Amino acid sequence: MPKIALLPGDGIGKEVVREAVKILLAVGKRYNLDFVFEEGLIGGSAYDATSSPLPPKTIDLCLGADAVLLGAVGGPKWDDLPGNLRPEAGLLGIRKALGLYANLRPARVFPGLTGASPLKEKVVSGIDILVIRELTGGIYFGEPRGREKLVSGGTKAYDTMVYTTEEVRRIAELAFEIAAKRCGRVTSVDKANVLESSRLWREVVRQVHQRYPDVVLTEMYVDNCAMQLVRDPGQFDVILTTNLFGDILSDEAAMLTGSLGMLPSASLGGSVGLYEPVHGSAPDIAGENKANPLATILSAAMLLRYSLGLHQEAQAIEDAVEAALLAGYRTLDIAAGSCQVVSTSQMGDLVAGFIRQGSQPGKAGAL
Numbered sequence: 001m002p003k004i005a006l007l008p009g010d011g012i013g014k015e016v017v018r019e020a021v022k023i024l025l026a027v028g029k030r031y032n033l034d035f036v037f038e039e040g041l042i043g044g045s046a047y048d049a050t051s052s053p054l055p056p057k058t059i060d061l062c063l064g065a066d067a068v069l070l071g072a073v074g075g076p077k078w079d080d081l082p083g084n085l086r087p088e089a090g091l092l093g094i095r096k097a098l099g100l101y102a103n104l105r106p107a108r109v110f111p112g113l114t115g116a117s118p119l120k121e122k123v124v125s126g127i128d129i130l131v132i133r134e135l136t137g138g139i140y141f142g143e144p145r146g147r148e149k150l151v152s153g154g155t156k157a158y159d160t161m162v163y164t165t166e167e168v169r170r171i172a173e174l175a176f177e178i179a180a181k182r183c184g185r186v187t188s189v190d191k192a193n194v195l196e197s198s199r200l201w202r203e204v205v206r207q208v209h210q211r212y213p214d215v216v217l218t219e220m221y222v223d224n225c226a227m228q229l230v231r232d233p234g235q236f237d238v239i240l241t242t243n244l245f246g247d248i249l250s251d252e253a254a255m256l257t258g259s260l261g262m263l264p265s266a267s268l269g270g271s272v273g274l275y276e277p278v279h280g281s282a283p284d285i286a287g288e289n290k291a292n293p294l295a296t297i298l299s300a301a302m303l304l305r306y307s308l309g310l311h312q313e314a315q316a317i318e319d320a321v322e323a324a325l326l327a328g329y330r331t332l333d334i335a336a337g338s339c340q341v342v343s344t345s346q347m348g349d350l351v352a353g354f355i356r357q358g359s360q361p362g363k364a365g366a367l
């Protein structure tokens with residue numbers, strides 16, 4: 001029985017994880033699978049209960065599970081805590097504890113949602129991009145970092161961008177492996193005209209590429225990539241990049257799809273994968289049953305595919321999401337025109353209903 005650790009976290013995290021569990025139960029029923037769910041604390045709610053954003057019990061729970069499904073962490077209540085106690089420290093900590101060095105963020109425009117994108121329909125129609133972001137190296141973890149008072153007055157603050165050959169090698173391998181099963185194109189994004197760490201990144205990516213002759217490698221500076229993503233996103237298949245650049249570019253790619261609420265992610269590398277929506281805890285709508293649960297539901301689909309090898313079941317979730325959208329149901333964040341606006345829990349019920357019906361995309365009827 002696959003054991004799934006649930007870390008709902010803060011704000012809308014709790015609401016969207018609840019809907020993803022509803023979907024996994026529907027999948028379990030249809031395919032005769034028994035999932036075991038066990039819940040743990042992370043982020044601000046963990047800090048409130050235990051004075052730590054990542055209690056050791058949560059780490060143990062995740063290490064003992066087959067996969068982890070996380071909601072989101074953070075909120076204004078915890079904004080003034082010191083860095084090591086902030087909710088985000090829980091998130092960085094669990095990624096580190098699980099050895100997750102690769103973050104996969106698909107940005108795909110679902111049929112019927114091209115109108116939700118801030119870009120012209122003809123620019124975004126059919127895009128299917130996978131941003132692969134290095135997750136445990138680079139400037140977010142580099143040492144030294146800190147602050148110093150200057151004798152001349154004022155303060156100096158600094159961070160360090162560091163990459164090792166090994167860190168670049170393993171993420172590049174993963175990117176080429178995945179690209180080989182998609183459209184066979186990797187765009188490696190760096191700032192090699194300025195940064196020493198980017199020059200090493202380029203060298204290693206080129207070396208790894210020699211073992212994947214069937215995959216086309218393109219190199220691009222991050223500023224150009226930011227521009228190309230809005231100019232011609234259809235040119236991208238897999239974007240491979242560093243922690244900092246990936247953080248920014250994946251949010252930009254997210255907006256091509258029209259809503260943060262539609263974007264799932266997977267973090268891989270260690271023995272246990274972690275799956276979470278790209279969005280945060282959305283304190284402005286938390287507790288109102290308005291959040292879009294589809295990013296978390298699609299994260300659950302990635303969990304089935306990447307951690308449990310349940311490809312048919314993952315596809316069933318993605319088909320049901322597509323069916324719900326094609327039938328005209330929308331949460332507020334993606335609502336437009338003559339759609340039917342539904343709440344978080346209603347969207348969960350609808351997707352679960354389509355899973356039970358075994359809907360094929362395009363064949364969705366009204367419920």
Ligand code: NAD
Binds near residue numbers: 075088091261290
């Ligand atoms: P956010 O993603 O929480 O929200 C940005 C905007 O998008 C808000 O207007 C929000 O209402 C909307 N939004 C986000 N997810 C949505 C959904 N599923 N359905 C409908 N609308 C949605 O980003 P933020 O406001 O910058 O950050 C809020 C808190 O979340 C902060 O404490 C931040 O640190 C944290 N955060 C956490 C994560 C994470 O847990 N992975 C990621 C980003 C931000």
